[in-house]
Amino acid sequence: MSQSTILVIEDERTLGELLVYNLKKEGYEVQHATDGQDGLRRAQTWLPDLVILDLMLPVIEGLEVCRQLKAGSRTRNIPILILTARSEEVDEVVGFQMGADDYVTKPFKIKALLQRVRVLLRRKSPPENPNDSLSSHGIDIDRNQHRVHVDEQEVHLTPTEFRLLWTLVRQPGRAFSRTNLMESAMGDDTYVLERTVDVHVKSLRQKLGRHGTRIETVRGVGYRFHDGPPPDGPAR
Ligand code: CA
Numbered sequence: 001m002s003q004s005t006i007l008v009i010e011d012e013r014t015l016g017e018l019l020v021y022n023l024k025k026e027g028y029e030v031q032h033a034t035d036g037q038d039g040l041r042r043a044q045t046w047l048p049d050l051v052i053l054d055l056m057l058p059v060i061e062g063l064e065v066c067r068q069l070k071a072g073s074r075t076r077n078i079p080i081l082i083l084t085a086r087s088e089e090v091d092e093v094v095g096f097q098m099g100a101d102d103y104v105t106k107p108f109k110i111k112a113l114l115q116r117v118r119v120l121l122r123r124k125s126p127p128e129n130p131n132d133s134l135s136s137h138g139i140d141i142d143r144n145q146h147r148v149h150v151d152e153q154e155v156h157l158t159p160t161e162f163r164l165l166w167t168l169v170r171q172p173g174r175a176f177s178r179t180n181l182m183e184s185a186m187g188d189d190t191y192v193l194e195r196t197v198d199v200h201v202k203s204l205r206q207k208l209g210r211h212g213t214r215i216e217t218v219r220g221v222g223y224r225f226h227d228g229p230p231p232d233g234p235a236r
Helices: 011-026 036-046 061-072 086-097 110-123 158-171 176-187 194-207 211-214
Strands: 005-009 029-033 050-054 078-086 102-106 133-136 137-144 148-149 153-155 215-219 222-225
Touching: 005 011, 005 036, 005 158, 005 194, 011 029, 011 110, 029 036, 036 050, 036 061, 050 061, 050 110, 078 110, 078 133, 086 137, 133 158, 137 158, 158 176, 158 194, 158 222, 194 211, 194 215, 194 222, 211 215
Parallel strands: 005 029, 005 050, 050 078, 078 102
Antiparallel strands: 133 137, 137 148, 148 153, 215 222
């Protein structure tokens, strides 16, 4: 999986540097802007996976940066995590109206912030693969040809199983609720019981053979796909 990119827009030097240091330590690629104008420009040209945005900024204030990012067709899907001081509580509400995705109140624990960052990056759905094919440790899915190969052997899936597998593999590690899966894999116009998802997953696991356990049950939520080799060794 490629390294996620994060733009930090924060004018308080110490805090900005602390954020950059900790995010880099987590393995993210980070850029730091110290005013709203520079931040906006970097976001528009670099198109990071996430923007961490302070509200009180010189030149262009945070909320205006947020508004412009959410208005731009290339930047509107970038999640924004707002940093706000306690005195700016009113602005938190405004921030959400402006389309911010989450906020953290200053002072905050760096661990808590990193947790929010992980959640936001996970939530962001990757763009559709232009080749319409996915590949993960021995599972190859071709959506144009509607074919699936497991350890280089073709496996025949029903249309629902196929869409289910595609949905899970496309966002490995993401926990999908049964409702999510029904919507993405079966079309939200179809009325199905949540148990129906379990039946499809069971059948799909069987067809995937030794890769079946890579569709993990997330207790109380639904399912997630494990992006790694099957338990009994690497892909053959
Ligand atoms: Ca500030």
